[in-house]
Amino acid sequence: MRFPLLAALGALALQPAAAHAWGGTAHAVIDRAAIEAIPADGPVFLRKYEDYIGASASLPDSWRGDDMNFSKIEEDPNHGWFREQFTFLKPIPRSRYEFVLSLYKHYETIKDSDPATAARTNVRWTGTLPYAAMEAYQRLITCMRYIRKANAEGGDASVPEQHCAFQVIRLGHYIGDGAQPLHDSVNSDGWRGDNPHDYTRDRTIHGRFESGFVDGMKLTVADIAPRIGAPGHRDGDMFDAVLAYLDNAGDKMETVYKLEKRDHFTNFADRDTRELVYTQTGDGARMLRDMICRAWAESATPPAKVVPAPLDFTNPKFNPETGSAPG
Template structure:
């Protein structure tokens, strides 16, 4: 009953069309958890109803009336990569990224005020940082699950902590799977438009909410498309960036599909295929990150010496007061 009450409460909250609709987020989270192999964090299966019902929770932290929360949370849902092509490699610190944006803003504000107006944290986004931060917290929570098991203690609380972090991670990965979250063309095409695609801001919601709801997307639709588990070996931050690039490369296709019939035909096979492919990609990435976090949690925290806060650390950045990962 508590899960039902939570779902009803979330449904009553004010919403805005700035993320995959509730249907897609819920389907992505549920599909990812159902696809966890038996050597993964299968304890999340018992929390799948709570996670799926809460899949859109991070969007509720973006209301205009809660502006402290909004200012912090809004950028976490986008990655408008055309805005920071000048920045290579991408910093491995949220604050180094923000500082780099501001320095570029200062450098171009007089010569190119239009570009400068969007060279800031809100109009570039911080999605990969939000995702990797949730991932790190998930690893920590999972260590406590393992500790409680080893000591014969109560695992319910650390498992619930993991479920909450899975909600956060799932939302950001779900957003990142949607091409419009990874491009300046998030709400209508911006700038040069030789193909004459729509500049209507409603295109975002018409694709990810209206069409997804109209086609009645389900877990069964994407489960066969998720593929075999992969623990995503290598650097996880780089894997997230690559995942966002893959999605962002498809934004032009989304606009081409919209030009045909404005997403009005819920039986359109090509648009349905795009939704299936992108939600399945999000579910696969989320499943793999959950499994990778579980595997990492089997090891104790790495000993970092000198500390990231130590001025003698060779990577210490005095502008942020710490060394990046």
């Protein structure tokens, strides 16, 4: 189903863009499967926007063009989480800017003693994916509160519904990226460093797996729908849940390299590679569905009053380096 305000954006999303993430097939399948798995007590209004969301699933990749310097610098890190690059940082800060500052402080510490590591101790070579996901998630909650307000007052909810659909596109893309094991490792585009197992250093492994193989095996929503299961993450800390989700996917990074050694992802009937794709895209759809449903549940309550406010210097978590208290 199409809506006038969304038609132009949908057309833009279908324009060619450089491949940086799961290919368009996997992103669209993850988003569509997540929406179709929303239960009756969830935000079922999103089903009206499934075509728009599915067609726009790769839209955030189009914000990363080399000619779009302001947008690219902000957006590029949002698509990765290279865990090996910040093992020194525990716990993970609950603020994008505290994370960036921590990286820079470590860079300053090691730049003379270990310049090679220091060269990649920065936001571009670590990623900010969980922050991008949480930012989209909280914006989704806000959109959903406006829907509830319109419904309660007998008003028109179509505009906030469209806002929500756009935030689902953003959230779905980052969660979809996080399901791809190569997005959660410094070995994103070919093996780096010591290589005792002789894994490929060819940068094209990324695209050959997530686009070439996925398109070749003809992945569909029906392939992963039975794997999604009942909604989860109904309570608990969502940021911690996102970090655990990324860790689970990242733990399978070496599996991708082992499978690549067989036939370079040219055998679309390879059962193990197909199973990995089904598992990871299914996990992505499940996580996205769960975050959408959790956002809907959270939107039923008014915004919590934070005292002292995050910008209040007396807040015990206030960080003068960022000018705010973290989440």
